[in-house]
Amino acid sequence: MNKDDKLIIGGHEFSSRFILGSGKYSLNLIEAAVKYAGAEIITLAVRRTNSKEHENILDYIPKNVTLLPNTSGARNADEAVRIARLARELGCGDFVKIEIMRDSKYLLPDNQETVRATEILAKEGFVVMPYMYPDLNTARDLVNAGAASVMPLASPIGSNKGLATRDFIQILIDEIDLPIIVDAGIGRPSQACEAMEMGAAAVMSNTALATAGDLPVMAEAFRQAVEAGRKAYLAGLGRVLTRGAAPSDTLTGFLHD
């Protein structure tokens, strides 16, 4: 495997392909999660950082990790843009994960508003990573709007249901030149591994770790699964027989010249 296999987002290089969420578990576990997951990027809700010193989540995140603030709570593009600008003012850097939901039940993203916010924020120099419902046309619009990656959901946030949108994510992987980062719904290391085998550039997870019995061990399991899936993808998966054994006589054996 090529040692220079880097994940490149908006011109920034990363060795790890596992992005860690931070919002659903105890702050004092963040450091261990980062360490065992080998994560170089961690997401956090800007609205959670809007807190006094007493428990500010920012204080718990190791300094060598790239912050990926998200705009959760935004119900439209304008609110997402405001939250992104606030994140920059708070010193969270230029990365931003756009999350726009106007559905409080499934937390499904609003693709149309996401494209609009991406366009505005990319022009302002943000490294924009939009969370989206896996739709090819939207993904192309996001590319044109200046996104640095595309983050399709595997299944609803928190559901741990895995790759419910598998075939549509595969289309994005096949057709879009930006890194495709599978976000939301990944509940097990095996699902993360499968996403990576498919050719996803990275995987992001939060609930799967937060609800695990032993968070650091699960973080390590995810790291290994993501690495295994990536290696399998780079190695080229072997053939899978769809029916029975391979015939010894080929169908085209009668062709002679």
Add this chain to the structure above:
Amino acid sequence: MDNNYFVDSDKLSEAALAKKHKLENDPSSRTDHMAYMEGMERIKSDVMDRVLSEMNSYDASAYTYADVRAALAHDNCTVEDFKALLSPAAEPFLEKMAEKARLETQKHFGNTVYLFTPLYIANYCENYCVYCGFNCYNDIKRMKLNMEQIEHEMKVIADSGMEEILILTGESRAQSSVEYIGEACKLARKYFRMVGIEIYPVNTEEYRYLHECGVDYVTVFQETYNSDRYEQLHLLGHKRVFPYRFEAQERALMGGMRGIACSALLGLSDFRKDALASALHVYYLQRKYPHAEISLSCPRLRPIINNDEINPLDVHEKQLCQVLCAYRIFLPFCGITVSSRESESFRNGIVKIAATKISAGVSTGIGDHESKYTGKDSDTAEGDEQFEINDSRSFSQMYKDMSGEGLQPVLNDYLYV
């Protein structure tokens, strides 16, 4: 069996007593509780009809163990499943329900628990709600804080570390106008990250004004969804108007609020029907306003000043736990608040199963935070409490206790945009 709600104060005049007794004993002396009063906005909505018709046809005794087992086995909880989980047949399955509820809570909220505190700024009230300590016939010390006093209270609370506040008043437009509440909310924005209100229901444009003052969350309790029972408990005042109260959450959302909370006060009527209606209120609102952040509370009746006998009757902790587990399984995304009406041990247990938000450092009186928080004698008058609380832990104690339970206390997860 029912609570004995009627208490006569010896300070009432003969004429006042006569009117009170007439209201209590002669239904024909009371106004039509289904008719809107002057100035009350009417909106187009079928939510109330849908909730009430489901509730009225609900026969909790019709559900069997098999229905409960099936409900527990389903991935998605239907309305029918929810009805089974609320029924007496589900009582032997409480532990299983708690396991399922805990899983849902963890999926949607991880191990976080939100902390907030209420701030009562006035206890004047124009209503006669027979179970409430603030009711206009109850002999209590009345008080309305001025802006200076409100700011002082807020400073004391903010100094304790609290970042989310719920501002409450008694229900008196005359004493606590919308503008008065609005000014209090503007002050609250200076000291807190998140501001909610629990006040008398108002019209859409008034909610819009309050939103502009910095409020984003509105709590209105329907008390009971049984309109006939509602009529017998709310004998006088604008609160008597059942449909106007029912539609308050919709008006709040139409006025630009981000989120709303619903609840019945358990113990006033058939609690299974009230729990069903509370959750369906949320369910239909979510379908109509999918962007709204919606939450449920689950208060039970508590003793009040001058009537320490009031209790939640057949809604024991076990039944309350069943209701909360059923809420969580039916509405996995919904915030659930458990107030200081419940005991320390109940709240410590329920946050690990279904609740996502609890209050701390609570006073339901007026202007008494300094004396309660610091032990210092207050140099101003204090107003009496709405009800007796059951868990008086301070903010710092609660923070410590929740961390000790393995949970992550969250003080704020909100931005005003």
